[in-house]
Amino acid sequence: MTVDNLVSNPAAHPASACAACPMYNGAQLTRLGINMTDWDFVVALAGNPNTGKSTVFNALTGLRQHTGNWPGKTVVRAEGGFLYGDKRYKLVDLPGTYSLLSTSADEEVARDFILFGQPTVTVVIVDATRLERNLNLALQVLEITDRVVVGLNLMDEAKRHGLQVDERRLARDLGVPVVPMAARQGEGVQALLKAIDEVASGVFVTQPRRVNHRDPQLEGAVSQLVRQIEFAFPGLPNARWVALRLLDDDESIERAVSDGTLGQLTQTLTPQTAPAIRLELEAVN
Amino acid sequence: MTTMTTTLDQLPTGPRARVTTLQLTGAERRRMMDLGILPGAAIEVALENPLGDPTAYRVRGAVIALRREQARQIHVEVEGG
Numbered sequence: 001m002t003v004d005n006l007v008s009n010p011a012a013h014p015a016s017a018c019a020a021c022p023m024y025n026g027a028q029l030t031r032l033g034i035n036m037t038d039w040d041f042v043v044a045l046a047g048n049p050n051t052g053k054s055t056v057f058n059a060l061t062g063l064r065q066h067t068g069n070w071p072g073k074t075v076v077r078a079e080g081g082f083l084y085g086d087k088r089y090k091l092v093d094l095p096g097t098y099s100l101l102s103t104s105a106d107e108e109v110a111r112d113f114i115l116f117g118q119p120t121v122t123v124v125i126v127d128a129t130r131l132e133r134n135l136n137l138a139l140q141v142l143e144i145t146d147r148v149v150v151g152l153n154l155m156d157e158a159k160r161h162g163l164q165v166d167e168r169r170l171a172r173d174l175g176v177p178v179v180p181m182a183a184r185q186g187e188g189v190q191a192l193l194k195a196i197d198e199v200a201s202g203v204f205v206t207q208p209r210r211v212n213h214r215d216p217q218l219e220g221a222v223s224q225l226v227r228q229i230e231f232a233f234p235g236l237p238n239a240r241w242v243a244l245r246l247l248d249d250d251e252s253i254e255r256a257v258s259d260g261t262l263g264q265l266t267q268t269l270t271p272q273t274a275p276a277i278r279l280e281l282e283a284v285n
Numbered sequence: 286m287t288t289m290t291t292t293l294d295q296l297p298t299g300p301r302a303r304v305t306t307l308q309l310t311g312a313e314r315r316r317m318m319d320l321g322i323l324p325g326a327a328i329e330v331a332l333e334n335p336l337g338d339p340t341a342y343r344v345r346g347a348v349i350a351l352r353r354e355q356a357r358q359i360h361v362e363v364e365g366g
Contacts, residue, residue, distance in 0.1 A: 099316075101315055130345065133346055133347060
């Protein structure tokens, strides 16, 4: 893997080295493998199956998370660490999913972590050759969290197929950084690190695209539910998203609300108020 | 040019169709939409199964196998015909 050559002991490169040289920039990354004590930031890695997520994970952590071309390979999440600049990052590789809304075990792991694990930054790896399919998940993630970086992977394959992707336009439309990558060749890994760092530290302020539902009746129901959810689960980070899921008859979210586990996930459980919300819900439906 | 409407399970190999309606509900509907099968999507038969079921369809750059009962609930229109 080419990226191996880029990563070495920072001390080996004197500060006078040419700052534009990839060798020099590469030295800012130190892979920490499974050593993840006292991290500053948590980064979640999401994406459709088969987009090279685990390859990106390995490039950043130096671990050998199994990569291979079959569904359900990353069944549970894998974790690793890296040091970039002077910050320690914990990287969580989530199972590959097409969506956060269906109810397979994989999707629930990914969804719960992005929703309630409250990662500092969520990186969505998308397949540049199948953008239309991949942007479904990217938009779903943007509904949940502001701090997103899109890794536009498999750019080498896209080029081979004669596809051109306007990554600047995509970044503008999505409102978050978009980094073109060919992770297998180690290309774009440095730019991805920089984008993660900028979003994590707040240097880059994202303006994520949200789907505007425009229906006043729906908006009314959502804001009514949001008030009740926030009352029952103070500090819950994504009340609006939870409200939309409830209106969409999402059984697992409904269960989490009615039995109070929703609050447990964010450690602000107030079980006494949970039954009340269920009653109100039935009224809205 | 005429437009023929049918269900996906009746779609022959060759022509490209466009999804018009999903007759599915709940989680199954959601799943189809997540896989890119929603009104407006272009879809065609990718591989026919000698046993007749399931059939593989090409939609948005991926090949997805559907059972006949599922395909029957996806309405499509074929141009030409």
